[in-house]
Amino acid sequence: MYIGIIGLGSMGQMLVKGFCKSGVVTPGELVVFNRTREKAERLRQEYPFAIASTAQEVCQRADIVFICTKPLDVLPLLKTLDLPAEMHLVSVAAGVTLADLEAVHAGPVSKVIPTVTSQELRGVSLYACGRRVTPALRADLLRLLTALGNAEEVSEESIETATILTSSAPGLFAGILDAFARAAVRQSPELELDTARRMLAETLMGTALLLENERLDFHRLIERVATKGGITEEGLRVLDRTLPAAFDDLFAVTKAKHALLKERLQQFSRNEKGDR
Ligand SMILES: NC(=O)c1ccc[n+]([C@@H]2O[C@H](COP(=O)([O-])OP(=O)(O)OC[C@H]3O[C@@H](n4cnc5c(N)ncnc54)[C@H](OP(=O)(O)O)[C@@H]3O)[C@@H](O)[C@H]2O)c1
Numbered sequence: 001m002y003i004g005i006i007g008l009g010s011m012g013q014m015l016v017k018g019f020c021k022s023g024v025v026t027p028g029e030l031v032v033f034n035r036t037r038e039k040a041e042r043l044r045q046e047y048p049f050a051i052a053s054t055a056q057e058v059c060q061r062a063d064i065v066f067i068c069t070k071p072l073d074v075l076p077l078l079k080t081l082d083l084p085a086e087m088h089l090v091s092v093a094a095g096v097t098l099a100d101l102e103a104v105h106a107g108p109v110s111k112v113i114p115t116v117t118s119q120e121l122r123g124v125s126l127y128a129c130g131r132r133v134t135p136a137l138r139a140d141l142l143r144l145l146t147a148l149g150n151a152e153e154v155s156e157e158s159i160e161t162a163t164i165l166t167s168s169a170p171g172l173f174a175g176i177l178d179a180f181a182r183a184a185v186r187q188s189p190e191l192e193l194d195t196a197r198r199m200l201a202e203t204l205m206g207t208a209l210l211l212e213n214e215r216l217d218f219h220r221l222i223e224r225v226a227t228k229g230g231i232t233e234e235g236l237r238v239l240d241r242t243l244p245a246a247f248d249d250l251f252a253v254t255k256a257k258h259a260l261l262k263e264r265l266q267q268f269s270r271n272e273k274g275d276r
Pocket residue numbers: 006007008009010011012033034035036039055068069070071073077092093094113114115116167
């Protein structure tokens with residue numbers, strides 16, 4: 001099976017690295033295209049895949065094609081291509097729906113929300129398959145996604161909320177940790193910011209391992225850390241008071257951004273229909 005990847009930014013590169021690292025495919029089974037060719041050539045030094053001259057060539061040569069451009073670039077690009085009917089088209093773009101994809105491709109389409117952590121073969125890929133995806137094509141897709149970590153099938157209704165938990169979360173964790181480190185330095189200016197960041201990064205790694213190796217849930221972990229009547233308990237009270245509203249706000253603004261993206265994608269589709 002040949003796998004095509006169009007767009008070699010953060011996600012396209014993650015797919016190349018994750019697929020090859022897991023051994024689910026060899027570089028020889030990959031055919032890629034990126035707008036700026038040098039980026040593909042740089043990555044090819046490590047992963048000897050085929051570089052196509054055009055996105056059309058990727059679609060001609062691959063059985064399944066992951067389109068990894070920014071959301072608003074997906075449909076304009078797909079509209080310029082003559083997509084082979086049997087090709088499984090997979091979009092990783094936030095906000096691009098199965099209906100958007102089925103409107104531009106007569107063959108099977110799926111939507112996947114990957115995550116940067118899959119480069120380490122850990123994390124959750126979300127997926128939803130369109131009506132024309134056969135059980136065999138679904139199994140092929142699942143084989144690729146489970147090589148990258150866990151794969152969770154989700155409805156399109158819940159995919160946007162789940163995206164924040166699986167795909168935005170690594171960046172959000174980093175943002176939280178950075179604010180945590182900066183607060184520590186405000187408290188104790190003699191502590192260097194980089195030292196505070198390193199302490200937190202190492203503590204995050206250890207926490208993840210404890211959760212996994214001891215099969216702890218979040219509450220059990222809290223019990224292990226927060227000595228009754230001790231210091232951590234006080235910190236947790238502050239989080240209980242302040243974080244629910246902050247996370248409600250976070251989900252509200254990210255939902256609004258998804259809605260804006262979808263509105264702009266629909267506008268594109270309406271303009272296309274008008275032109276015909
Ligand atoms: N980053 C994440 O963690 C993440 C997670 C889940 C989903 N996603 C989704 O993944 C998609 C890509 O995000 P990203 O973060 O990887 O973006 P990115 O780093 O900006 O990468 C986009 C890539 O697409 C290439 N490109 C643009 N137009 C193209 C065209 N017509 N033909 C071929 N290549 C083209 C760009 O090429 P150049 O080198 O010329 O710029 C660039 O390498 C988005 O739709 C996003 O919603 C991202």
